[in-house]
Amino acid sequence: MTILHAENVSFDIAGRSLVSNIDLACESGQFVALLGANGAGKSTLIRMLSGLERPSRGQVRLDARPIRAIDRRVLARRRAYIPQNARVEWPVAVERLVALGLMPQLPVFGDLDRAAWRKVEAALALCDLSHKTGQPATTLSGGELARAMLARALVGEPEIVVADEPLSGLDPRHAMDGVVRLAALARDGRLVIASIHDLTLAARYATHVAIMRGGRLLAYGPTASTLTSSRISAAFDVDACVQGTGAQAIVDFIARPDQPALHPFPGLVPA
Amino acid sequence: MVRLRQDPMPLMLALLLATAGASLVIGKVWLPPVMLFDGLAAPKPNLAWVIVTELRIPRTVLALMVGATLGLGGAVLQGLLRNPLAEPGLLGVSGGAALGAVIAIYFGLAARFALATPLLGIAGALVAGALTFLFGRSGTLTLILAGSAVSGLAAAGLALALNFAPSPYAAYEITTWLLGSVAEKEWRQIALCTPFVLAGWLCLAATPHGLDALTLGEAQAESLGVNLNRLRVLALAGVAFSVGAATAMAGAIGFVGLVAPHLVRPFVGYRPSRILLPSAVFGALLLLVTDIAIRVIPTSTELKLGVLTSLIGTPFFFWLVLRLRRMSP
């Protein structure tokens, strides 16, 4: 059982506070969906949870040890991180890209052995990319690249997967596939933390949700009890209606009558 | 272009060996191979022996060393900065080396003892590298900007030296030195620079792991356990020592560091770690061939190495730009 605990963490930069006093504890088996409007501080919190950013105040502990104190390579074996809009810089083959995820495990010199290649193939199969072997990664579509990055994260069999907006820019089918995979990982016993904008998918598949606004944590808990209409209104400034639970959950957005969208040119009364 | 052809290294090494052999035979004074062999067998010293051991071998060794350094440095920097236009001079180290060497010439230190030029050149390179590191260590972009600033500073110093040159002849000499040459350098100078070059190579040889991880960008590379700060320091130190020493010996030689990695990529793929050694070998080959060309092309005034590499390299630059334009929108 792995416990990742953010103890009253804050992050300030250039006089602004991006994250204020967030206390959050997650454990294996959970799929935590991090929700919040743009600019709520999700990316910053995710970076702190992965151990890549040092909090200005407070600290993040992985199994009671400060995460920044853990050796980088040891941490890299236990935790995988996928940033927002992950890009690939050189046209390397897809399987090579995925194989980079094994870097913390492998010795510095020498190429991958057969066991390693088997893991790569398994990861590719898991993410439905086996048919793309040999293709340069720069020629993949957005969804395929997102899947490749996920495969890269999974090939090392980490205990924790932290992803920043892994579904952004994906079409409905691929977005659904992606979130289904993440949920399956959690069921397998891993801890998955991902920031998601699609509230319906979060409602259906996440085990827990953490709702942020303005750098603060509004709520954290199991999805069914935490993801309510009032909380969504408070966090997103939209009226929402949460219907159903579990795999049938739907989050509907209701436009407010006085919302600017109905009057495109303020002051201009339609004829 | 991911299809991996056969490993080109054996072929390149064979070519390198053959070119090195050619370099020992070709020179302004035509020594028929028969005479060379006789010279090696006959009691030394004799003309063939002296020319080969004192002039052609050091020239070949230096060309190989400088070419390999530039190729390796270029490959590492292109991998570190994820930019196909990166080259060893970007971090300001070549400018610093040139300025150090020109200072040695300008103040007459080079006249008093022969090792002054490479020594001050290396010192200049290290100072420039330290400055770049001091200002630019926090990130990749700041590193590039700091390197540009230091290059600018060195260029200003060089312009100042030319402006206040004590005589037109001194100005001519400074300019000629800057054009780059591996000819007629002493063994002592080469011996002085070799440890620095090797130290630089060692630093650069520790980077391939991290460079591969950078294929995914800095955030993911960090999450994979790569210490980005250490990687930058290794790259900078490696370039400062090796490229600095090479420039202190041979002057400013451009384009080899830019061109060599590009020309090996179609053969070894795009993984940064796999490009390092082939770039070094290809850079050495490129520079040695250019140096041989200099000896063969009939000119009344000696053609300088840096001039020929520029003449050959610039069209390549155009081709590279056109290719990038075609590939990306």
Added chain:
Amino acid sequence: MTTPRKNELSLKAASVCRRLACLPLMCLLLPACAGPATGTEGLPSDGASSGALPAPVAVRKPTRIMSMMLCNDVLLLMMVPRDRIASITYLAHDAVEALLPGADTGVAVNHGTAEEILLQKPDLILAGTDSAPMARKLAKAVGARVVEVGAANSFADIRRVVRQVGMAVGEPGQAHALLAEMDRKLAWLASHQPARPLRVVAWSGSQAVPGKGTLTNEIIAASGADNIAARLPDSRYGSFGLEELLAARPDAILQGETRWSGPSLQDAQSMHPLIERYWRGRRIGYPDAAYACGLPQSADAAIALRNLYRELPVGRPRW
């Protein structure tokens, strides 16, 4: 005796030309005027006719002479008393120290700028090919005469230039005397060839080795040795690397010693270990000053070289 008559003819021609010298146009004719009258054969013997100089003519000699070229500076100092010199170039000091120590004490210095021409108000400007255009433009403003003196790359050139300057400053007699001395020395050199044929080269690094058409070549030829760089095909200052040097194995290598300015890389390169090793005792230093400017002292340089040849070891350099 034909010689003194030729002499008188030459002097008469010189005085005629001098009379016409106040017309700027005639400056251009001066070399042509002086040239044919004195050929290079039948040089006067020592002191025979140097006393028979006509008195200066009615034309005023220039009293504020400004020299804007290094070589002219030295000639000027040799021919004219200091109080008639407005200024010489700032570069002259080192050369003068080498050739005529102390001759430039108290002489003002110019940097070749327009302001100085206007300030010093010379009545004669001795300019080189580079400074002549500017000098001509400003000469009208100050009422000066401009004489453009070309470079001297051979002894024939030296004669032409010395006469030209002598005419311009109003001291043809001085010019004549200097040339007479020079020609005497050259004649001596020509009639006393060195004991054995020598091959030399002026080598201080593979750039700029003086070959055919340079003053250094002429001096070496006058000293009776063979300049191997003169065989290079085209340019006057060609490149001649160490390999060629080793293959050619000259008996001696000339290296410039007294520098006008600070030392430069050339010095280090000329001390390449190979030169140190194989030409030990065969390196001849020479003062740059006498070889860069065509001056009557160039004959002295040739004589100095000849004297040094005697001290060279016998035989070619050995490996």
